Amino acid sequence: MLSRQSFQIADLHAAYADGLKPQALIDEAFRRLEAVQDPGIFLHLMDGDAIQSQIASLGEFDLSTKPLWGIPFAAKDNIDAAGAPTTAACPDYTYHPSENAFAVEALMQAGAILIGKTNLDQFATGLVGVRTPYPVPKNALDPDIVPGGSSSGSSVSVAHGIVSFSLGTDTAGSGRVPAALNNIVGLKPTLGAISNSGVVPACRTLDTISIFALSVEDANRVFQSAAAFDPSDAYAKPISALLISAPPTSFRIGVPDKATIEFFGDDVQSASFADTLESIKAMGGEIVELDFTPLYNVAKMLYEGAWVAERYAAIEDFLSARPESVHPVTRQIIETTNKYSPADVFRGFYRLQDLKRAAEPLLSSVDVLCVPTIPTFYSVADLEADPIGPNARLGTYTNFVNLLDMCGLAVPTKPRSDGRPGNVTLLAGAGQDAQLAAIGEVIHQVSDVTLGATDWRLSDKTERAPHPGHGEIALAAVGAHMSGLPLNSELTCLGARFLYASKTEPCYRLYSLPGGPPFRPGLVKGDNGAAIALEVWALPTEQFGEFMQGIPHPLGIGTLSLENGEEVKGFICEPSGIVGAQDVTEHGGWHAYTQTLVNAIPHFEMNEF
Numbered sequence: 001m002l003s004r005q006s007f008q009i010a011d012l013h014a015a016y017a018d019g020l021k022p023q024a025l026i027d028e029a030f031r032r033l034e035a036v037q038d039p040g041i042f043l044h045l046m047d048g049d050a051i052q053s054q055i056a057s058l059g060e061f062d063l064s065t066k067p068l069w070g071i072p073f074a075a076k077d078n079i080d081a082a083g084a085p086t087t088a089a090c091p092d093y094t095y096h097p098s099e100n101a102f103a104v105e106a107l108m109q110a111g112a113i114l115i116g117k118t119n120l121d122q123f124a125t126g127l128v129g130v131r132t133p134y135p136v137p138k139n140a141l142d143p144d145i146v147p148g149g150s151s152s153g154s155s156v157s158v159a160h161g162i163v164s165f166s167l168g169t170d171t172a173g174s175g176r177v178p179a180a181l182n183n184i185v186g187l188k189p190t191l192g193a194i195s196n197s198g199v200v201p202a203c204r205t206l207d208t209i210s211i212f213a214l215s216v217e218d219a220n221r222v223f224q225s226a227a228a229f230d231p232s233d234a235y236a237k238p239i240s241a242l243l244i245s246a247p248p249t250s251f252r253i254g255v256p257d258k259a260t261i262e263f264f265g266d267d268v269q270s271a272s273f274a275d276t277l278e279s280i281k282a283m284g285g286e287i288v289e290l291d292f293t294p295l296y297n298v299a300k301m302l303y304e305g306a307w308v309a310e311r312y313a314a315i316e317d318f319l320s321a322r323p324e325s326v327h328p329v330t331r332q333i334i335e336t337t338n339k340y341s342p343a344d345v346f347r348g349f350y351r352l353q354d355l356k357r358a359a360e361p362l363l364s365s366v367d368v369l370c371v372p373t374i375p376t377f378y379s380v381a382d383l384e385a386d387p388i389g390p391n392a393r394l395g396t397y398t399n400f401v402n403l404l405d406m407c408g409l410a411v412p413t414k415p416r417s418d419g420r421p422g423n424v425t426l427l428a429g430a431g432q433d434a435q436l437a438a439i440g441e442v443i444h445q446v447s448d449v450t451l452g453a454t455d456w457r458l459s460d461k462t463e464r465a466p467h468p469g470h471g472e473i474a475l476a477a478v479g480a481h482m483s484g485l486p487l488n489s490e491l492t493c494l495g496a497r498f499l500y501a502s503k504t505e506p507c508y509r510l511y512s513l514p515g516g517p518p519f520r521p522g523l524v525k526g527d528n529g530a531a532i533a534l535e536v537w538a539l540p541t542e543q544f545g546e547f548m549q550g551i552p553h554p555l556g557i558g559t560l561s562l563e564n565g566e567e568v569k570g571f572i573c574e575p576s577g578i579v580g581a582q583d584v585t586e587h588g589g590w591h592a593y594t595q596t597l598v599n600a601i602p603h604f605e606m607n608e609f
Contacts, residue, residue, distance in 0.1 A: 002028050006456045007164045009071055009218045013063060022055045022070040022113065029072045029115055032162045040135035041153045041162075043077045044084045045116040054113045063467060066111030068225055074157045074166040075104055076150075077117040078124050079209065080198035088200045089122040089132045092325035093318055101198025102233065103167065103209050103226045110225035115163060118153025122327040123315060124169050124202040125334065126150050127177045127394040130383050131327050140182045140453035141421060144379050148178030148394075151210065155182045158212045159452030165213040165222050171202045172302055173398025175210025176410040180373035180423035184452045185444070186410035187211040187219040187437075190430045191402060192237030194223075195230030203310040204235065206302075206402040214451040215458055216411065216441040220244050223433065224469045239431050247438040250284040254366035257289035260296070262396055266376035272416045273372045276424050279413075279446055280370065283439070288366050294359040298352065299399035303333070303392075305340050305348035307403075312337040329387045352403060359404065368439060369427040371397040373410045377420060401427060409436040413447045422447070467499075468538035474499065475547075476560050476570025478510070478534045479521035479590045486518050490550060494543040503531040503589075505561040511573065511581035512593065513554075520555065521590045522573030522581055531563055533589025534570065553577070 002024060005015060012025065033041070046054075061069055075081055078088040080097035081104050087094045099105070104114065121131040129152030130136045137152045139145040140159035147156050151168025155178030158166050168175045170188045179186025187210060194209040201207055209226070213219035229238040255261070255277065263270045277287055301307065311334050312319070319326055319334065326334075363369070375397065378390040401408050406427050413422035424443070426436045450457060468474045475496070480487040483498065507529040511522040523532060539547060548557065554577025560570035587593035 003031070006454075006459065007072070007161050008214055008451075008456070008459050009068070009164055009221055010459050012071060012164065013069070016061050016070055022058060025070060026051055026055070026072060026113060026115065029162055032160065036160050036162070038138050038156070040119050040132075040137035041156050042074070042116040043087055043089070043119050043134060043153070046081075046084060046114055050083045051113065051115065054108065057108075058111055064473070066109075067221065067467070067469065068107060069111035071112045071165070072115050072163045073107065073112045073222075074116050074118050074154055074163045075101075075114060076120050076124075076154045076166070076168045078120060078169060078200040079104060079117075079167055081114055081117060084117050086117070086200065088124070089120045089134060090325060090327075091133065092322050093315075097198065099198065102195035102228075102230045104198065106226050106228050107222065112222075112225075118151070118157055118166065120152055120154075121150035121174075122330045123200070123311070123334075124150040124171060124174060125311060125330045126391055127173050127398070128378070128383050128391050129178060130380060131329050131387075133327060136380070144381070145181060145420075146378055146380055146383055146390075148181035150174040151178050151212070155179055155184060155186070155212050158182070158214060159184050159454075161214075161452060161454045161456070165211060165218055168210040168212055169199060169202070170208050170210040171206050171402060173395050173401070175208075175212070176373050176398050176408055176425055177394050179212055179410040180421065180425075181377070182452060183412050183421035183423070183449065185213050185216050185219045185412065185440075186373075187213070187223055187433075188401070188408040188410075189223060189227065189433055190237070190239050190407040191405055192233075192235050193227045193239040193433070195228070195233045195236050197230050197233045201314040203307050204314065205310065206307065208402070214456070216409070216437050216444055217244060219409075220434075220437045221469070239433075244434065244437045244441055247442050248284065248367075248435075250286065251368060251439070252288050252366040253280060253285045254288045254290045254362070254369045256292040256371065260292040262375050263372070264376045264393055268416050268418050268420075269372060269374075269376050272413065272422045273424065276413045276422065276443070277370070279443065283442055283446070285439075290362055290366070294355060294362055295400045295404070296396075298355045298359065298403050299395065301348060301352050301355070301403060302395075302399045306345045306352075307348070308334065309337045309340055309345055356404060363404075363429065367428070368436065371425050371427065373397065373423040373425040397425060405430045407431070407433045407436060409433075409440045411440040411444050412449050413443065414449060421449075471541055472538040473541050473544055474568040475537050475539045475557075476502075476534045476562075476568045477537060478523050478532060478571050480518050481571075482535045482591060485591075485594075490547065491537055491539065494539060494547055496537045496539040496543075499536045499538050501533070501535050503533050503563045505563055506531040507561070508532045509583060509585045510587070510590065510593070511578045512584050513573070513577060514580045519594070521571075521584075522555065522578050523560075523571055524573050524575060524578060530585050530588065532585070533591065534560070536562075536568055
């Protein structure tokens with residue numbers, strides 16, 4: 001029943017494979033939005049013609065060319081989308097871009113369907129989500145609690161299951177705090193990994209587009225499609241967005257020590273964090289308590305001197321001409337830059353470098369940091385009474401991250417004892433996004449929580465095979481290119497990564513071909529066949545030609561049918577090549593066959609196979 005359809009990406013792709021049409025899914029997304037009855041989530045919805053145009057451009061269902069085929073998403077309204085106004089939550093600032101932001105265009109090219117632009121703390125200044133002249137979005141779990149900002153509408157839209165993912169931005173924590181408050185995943189990538197072209201800047205040197213999703217896997221899939229190098233963005237970096245690998249069996253994870261951890265009197269939040277650390281220990285994590293004072297000192301720099309001045313520089317002309325159009329709290333914060341001189345700005349730069357150097361030993365002593373995403377919760381009423389204080393406290397564990405050029409991943413954990421959502425953030429140095437995803441995915445899985453405000457649970461990954469990412473091709477190895485065998489390095493040196501082990505349909509015969517070492521198998525489809533063990537690897541498409549050059553006659557690459565119903569490219573043998581070959585089908589695979597020889601004939605070694 002479509003009204004109960006999970007909007008996790010793999011689940012939607014399974015539904016599309018079974019015949020679901022994109023228009024029906026988009027209609028369901030709008031039905032869900034109507035049912036939520038929250039006018040504060042979206043500032044603009046794409047019209048029917050724009051959505052029809054996106055659907056028409058999808059072509060046939062093909063995840064190898066469009067890995068996000070038919071997946072609905074939303075974008076924060078400080079990110080450009082052609083055909084929709086960009087307001088940054090300031091009506092008088094509105095402009096109409098003729099082009100999509102670089103990241104939006106990349107996601108559409110990957111097959112994602114944009115349904116609208118979401119509300120935010122004006123000019124992306126705030127962590128609370130209530131600094132908007134439009135109706136304030138309601139927290140998806142409890143309308144009395146702030147939704148979190150500045151990416152408020154983006155997080156709430158995902159938490160309600162209206163869209164599969166959304167784009168936010170993150171300078172001080174705007175891609176992590178709303179995730180924690182709405183029980184979803186918030187991915188804050190390495191700075192420069194996702195282009196900021198077409199984004200209204202807050203602090204251009206620290207800004208990044210962020211991703212909200214229901215699962216770590218979904219967030220990482222989106223990251224893979226969005227993270228393309230943009231030479232037109234002076235702050236862009238060519239950073240690989242690797243798909244999730246197996247989590248490490250052991251790792252050192254740094255946490256604030258008892259003297260520097262801060263929950264502002266929230267004992268329930270403290271107990272929730274302690275409980276999560278016990279789960280991490282069970283995963284193989286060694287908990288290392290650290291003095292976080294150097295990191296807190298870095299965090300203080302964000303709203304002192306240079307970086308407040310940078311926010312002022314982003315809207316200086318508009319603020320000077322139309323100060324009354326800026327939200328009073330936003331204006332109060334940005335106008336504090338008037339008290340700083342140019343010399344103060346440079347002193348700020350120098351102090352930050354000193355603080356970075358002081359933090360280096362702390363960060364290098366562990367593999368990953370783990371912090372509470374938020375130290376406590378605040379209500380809408382709390383912000384009405386004090387618009388500044390709660391916002392500052394919500395940034396306790398987020399404000400230092402971009403100043404230190406770290407990547408971050410906010411992950412839901414078990415609900416607190418009072419029912420409010422649990423959440424922690426994993427942090428690591430630039431470029432270590434995949435490592436965070438590997439650990440974060442396990443934390444989310446073992447927490448066994450519902451997703452956002454829905455009653456959905458994580459899709460069972462054992463029911464589906466991993467797919468190659470954008471720019472990769474699935475390749476089945478049946479012989480010496482398998483793990484632990486002598487030619488496996490020909491795959492790994494080209495950047496291939498293991499996806500899963502499987503078998504063919506029971507219609508193949510396996511032969512040991514003449515010649516060697518290394519001895520080579522030949523796989524031939526025919527009558528009276530069997531299921532043959534194999535491994536599926538993801539090989540970068542750009543490396544496929546180089547790999548093919550090393551494949552000798554009579555071997556080649558064809559299409560193999562697997563027992564799970566999938567078809568992948570893989571090694572096959574010309575029928576003429578099995579003349580004089582030994583039929584080894586009875587062993588069920590090359591690994592099993594070669595092991596029998598090693599066991600039976602002592603002078604044989606595995607490197608001969």
